[in-house]
Amino acid sequence: xxxxxxxxxxxxxxxxxxxxxxxxxxxALKRANISNSILxxxxxxxxxxxxxxxxxxxxxxxxxxxxDVVIISTPVMEIIKLVREIAPLLSKDQILLxxxxxxxxxxKEMQRYPERILIGGHPMAGSIRRGKDAIDENLxxxxxxxxxxxxxxxxxxxEIIKYxxxxxxxxxxxxxxxxxxxxxSVVSHLPYVLSIALYSVFLDFYKKDKRxxxxxxxxxxxxTRLALxxxxxxxxxLITNSSNIVAQIERFISELRKLKKGIEKNxxxxxxxxxxxxxxxxxxxxxxxxx
Numbered sequence: 420x421x422x423x424x425x426x427x428x429x430x431x432x433x434x435x436x437x438x439x440x441x442x443x444x445x446x447a448l449k450r451a452n453i454s455n456s457i458l459x460x461x462x463x464x465x466x467x468x469x470x471x472x473x474x475x476x477x478x479x480x481x482x483x484x485x486x487d488v489v490i491i492s493t494p495v496m497e498i499i500k501l502v503r504e505i506a507p508l509l510s511k512d513q514i515l516l517x518x519x520x521x522x523x524x525x526x527k528e529m530q531r532y533p534e535r536i537l538i539g540g541h542p543m544a545g546s547i548r549r550g551k552d553a554i555d556e557n558l559x560x561x562x563x564x565x566x567x568x569x570x571x572x573x574x575x576x577x578e579i580i581k582y583x584x585x586x587x588x589x590x591x592x593x594x595x596x597x598x599x600x601x602x603x604s605v606v607s608h609l610p611y612v613l614s615i616a617l618y619s620v621f622l623d624f625y626k627k628d629k630r631x632x633x634x635x636x637x638x639x640x641x642x643t644r645l646a647l648x649x650x651x652x653x654x655x656x657l658i659t660n661s662s663n664i665v666a667q668i669e670r671f672i673s674e675l676r677k678l679k680k681g682i683e684k685n686x687x688x689x690x691x692x693x694x695x696x697x698x699x700x701x702x703x704x705x706x707x708x709x710x
Contacts, residue, residue, distance in 0.1 A: 428582065429455045433482035434472065434490045435501060437461040438649075439545060439553040440518050441492030442471045446556035447587035458482040462493070471554065480508065488514045488583065495519040495655035499528050506532040514576040516540045520603065520652065521659040522567050522596035529569035536576040539567035539596060541603075542589060547647045560588030567596045604663035608656055612668060614645035 432448060434441045437459050448454045459472040460479045476482045483489060483505060491498050491505075498519045506529070509515060514536045519525050522539045529537040544562040546553060564584045568574050581591045594602075621639070624631045657664060681687030698705075 428579075429453055430487040430579075430583075431455050431485055432457045432488050432490060433476075433479075433486035434459040434492060435461075435479055435482070435505075436490075436492035436497075436518075437471065438492065439548070439558070440542065441490065442554040443544075443556065443558040444490060444492065444518070444587065445472050446554060447559055448583075450556045451586040451588075453583065453586050456485070458485060462497075479505075483508055483513075486513060488516065488579075491515065491517040491519075493519075494649075494652045495521050495525065495659050497655075498525055502528045502537065503531075506535050506537060509535050511535065514538065514579060516566075516576075516580060518542060520607070520656050522565075522599045524659040526567055526569040526596040529573070533570050534572055537569055537573050538576055538580055539569065540580075541565045541599065544589075547644050557588065559584075562589055563592045564589035565592050565594050565599055567594060567599060569596075600660045601663050604660055604667050608660055608664045609667040609671060611645045611648055611653060611656070612664065613671070614643045618643045618646045 430453060432454055434445055434457065445457050445459065448457060457472045458474050458476050460476050460482060489505065491501050498517045505515060511534060516538045517525055518540050520541060522541060526539045529539065542559050542562060542564045544558045566580060584591045678687060681690060
């Protein structure tokens with residue numbers, strides 16, 4: 420791995436999980452020109468990856484053997500299982516990075532291997548697009564890429580991982596796993612739950628009178644788009660971050676009750692005006708948003 424700080428380091432990668440994140444990671448590595456080879460494997464698809472990776476491998480052990488860096492980009496429960504299977508096979512110099520949406524449970528599994536370079540990661544990037552339309556070499560550009568270190572030995576890979584993440588356009592951001600899961604429960608996982616709940620309310624009306632569908636516009640679409648999240652991905656998030664998510668649901672219910680009481684008493688204008696004032700500071704984020 421010599422030549423890192425001269426900017427000409429090229430590494431061999433193995434990516435397990437070639438969905439939106441894994442495939443976009445591969446294209447971003449190619450664009451950054453920091454890979455000698457990119458091998459990959461996916462549990463579902465076989466003939467989908469021409470041009471996305473250099474070689475598809477049926478036997479993931481072969482991918483591990485040839486890799487300097489292993490990236491696991493699957494749903495969280497699968498990541499935990501794969502860490503358990505892959506970590507004992509790694510040399511002390513190989514690096515493993517995951518991209519899972521929750522971190523505490525994954526890091527706990529990584530802690531079982533104190534002499535392996537295992538790093539928890541989570542890019543705050545993605546869209547509801549699917550198939551090849553979802554794959555984007557610029558997906559990580561300008562986006563935070565959270566990283567967590569389960570033990571001191573894993574920091575041996577810190578500089579190289581940060582080099583890789585910056586090369587693909589990401590912004591490395593170190594964070595404790597527990598804090599990561601708390602924050603994502605507020606800004607990512609609760610919104611998913613609310614999307615599901617709102618869509619369920621709509622379906623109750625739709626079953627009674629399908630004409631309601633004619634009233635769907637940008638407000639409903641924007642508020643329910645996360646209902647399109649892959650069900651297995653969402654299931655694993657809800658399982659592995661359940662206590663934080665339940666706490667945020669309780670907090671949201673409390674806020675709803677306050678708002679309901681205000682509406683009933685015609686005493687809500689100051690509240691919604693204050694929220695509008697704060698939200699204005701993020702107007703560009705809303706206007707520039709694309710799913």
